[in-house]
Amino acid sequence: MDGSQLLAVSQERQAQVDAVLERFFSLSKNRAAAFGPQYVQLWEALESNTIGGKRFRPRMVMAAYQALGGTDIEAAAYVGAAFELLHTALIVHDDVIDHDFSRRGVPNISGSYRDAAAASGSSERVAEHSGISAAVIAGDLALFNSYRLIDRTGVADVTRSRLLEVMDDALFASAAGELIDVDFSINFDMPRVDDILHMERLKTAVYSFECPLQAGAILAGASEEVVATLGDFGREIGIAYQIVDDLLGVFGLEAETGKTTVGDLREGKRTVLVSYATSTPEWATIGELIGKADLSDAEADSVRAVLTSCGAKSFAEGLARYYGNRALARLAEPHIPPALRAELHPVADAVLGRVK
């Protein structure tokens, strides 16, 4: 398959998932209309927070499913849509936890409700309350319905039940990771590199890589061995992805990631980079700048220079490559069908290709 074919496959899959989500939101909005216009509005806000993403998790589901011979694309699209909605639920509630009113520079649910309340004369406190309330409720609806979408695949009982277990595993791990992340943000001590990897894996990688890949394989009726190996591949590549994400959060270009590259530094986000740096003598020169809310661009540049000179950047890059290579080694196992290898090799390449 050449590049343009790959792209066409990917676009067709995305269209299938988008169609499922559109139908789901259309039904939900019709249903909400009976409860009044503000409920329809909340569903619209939830929809606009779900639509337009990269459909990353659905693509994992469908890649595994189709490469393993699955042909009921609509069922796979439902499972993909379920993971997309789970993702929405988790980020909407993550923003509540972090008291964030925007995501990637755009107002999120809390932000748009807060701004609307402020525009109609509410005080700042009341407007924030309105925003956070809407986000708590919208996240609950997304979470509950992620589960519902699995029910709507129309697959046989045994398969459905295993898919629900995988969704359950995804939420169970993500909640654990979120809790550890909150602890990190509260405690003064810098966590160790492996504690950060553990948290990032639980909070994001399990539900973004491991579980979607496994769900696709289960839906395709793959052997336990293949399902297990896909979980392993997903774990390794998911950790690699998170390390690369941390690197891009400091060294990436804003236009590419949609994040300002001083955000993580100002926030004092606990990353592999920063954790590594604390173990070096150079830490003394930047320790006070990490987490400085009004960090200037010049200060951010000097932090970047030190994170480079102390070896943190090359360590993180090396670690990402290490996990990426471990992921590739899983794909090389003999029970992995060539078509699956051909699907997932580019995924691993894309993750590692983000490292300069």
Added chain:
Amino acid sequence: MDGSQLLAVSQERQAQVDAVLERFFSLSKNRAAAFGPQYVQLWEALESNTIGGKRFRPRMVMAAYQALGGTDIEAAAYVGAAFELLHTALIVHDDVIDHDFSRRGVPNISGSYRDAAAASGSSERVAEHSGISAAVIAGDLALFNSYRLIDRTGVADVTRSRLLEVMDDALFASAAGELIDVDFSINFDMPRVDDILHMERLKTAVYSFECPLQAGAILAGASEEVVATLGDFGREIGIAYQIVDDLLGVFGLEAETGKTTVGDLREGKRTVLVSYATSTPEWATIGELIGKADLSDAEADSVRAVLTSCGAKSFAEGLARYYGNRALARLAEPHIPPALRAELHPVADAVLGRVK
């Protein structure tokens, strides 16, 4: 059946539901242990927020189920436990929305996490963040798993699917009600009596009365006609319950309700009582006291006196009785089996018995 037999039945049902919940929490805590002790702690906090309640919703499920001839008590206990967990999820997130750190005078999840963080030296802001984060995560786990418990009933596919629809209806309505309630708390205008009843029905009565009763009937294989009538009965008695709750929130004894009876007045809670009072000339004398955060006991007494003299109290009592009688009329319909009538008549009596 005499009183002591009724009590014995009720206690046996509660024990069955408690056993399901204990097993669920025990499994979850074991599973959480692999993710570290703080995750086990979160599950313990969720458990202690679930255990010890009145098991009101499970009792509705089981009353309908057994009175309609159901004999698989364990399956009914799973469905009951699912509604109990949904209830926990909703109150935990409701407390997040209301920024409440206690419930019935006892620290809730937010409160216990906040207090623990404060005790180990966190600032007030950080401690509150810790508390709210834990509550968001715990509520998500409860919500997701309320659905899971329905899966674990082991009932046939068609029944399971209908039960899940009822759970879905419960959450869908409750989210709509919560949203309207947030709007009430933000807008200056006093909502009309029927808008308040509509909000209270959606936010609480649907998931507390209508859906549990319908779920019990569906599980027992009852006719559509019976399921529909139980929904109607649940709606009427649920609204009556909410009106009585509003009355007790102002006139009730603290020892009886566990709530301080000035709380609703200090908060300026939009209730049938207060909404009615705004339409009377006497409102001018108490308008400024409703929602006064530091309302004194003497001021509260004078508000109560005016809510009585202006007719709001007797109007609310009359309205509660009206809905209670409408509920009883449903039970009198010919297709309602006598055993079901015998089960639910005392429920309606108990609700109305709370009005002095």
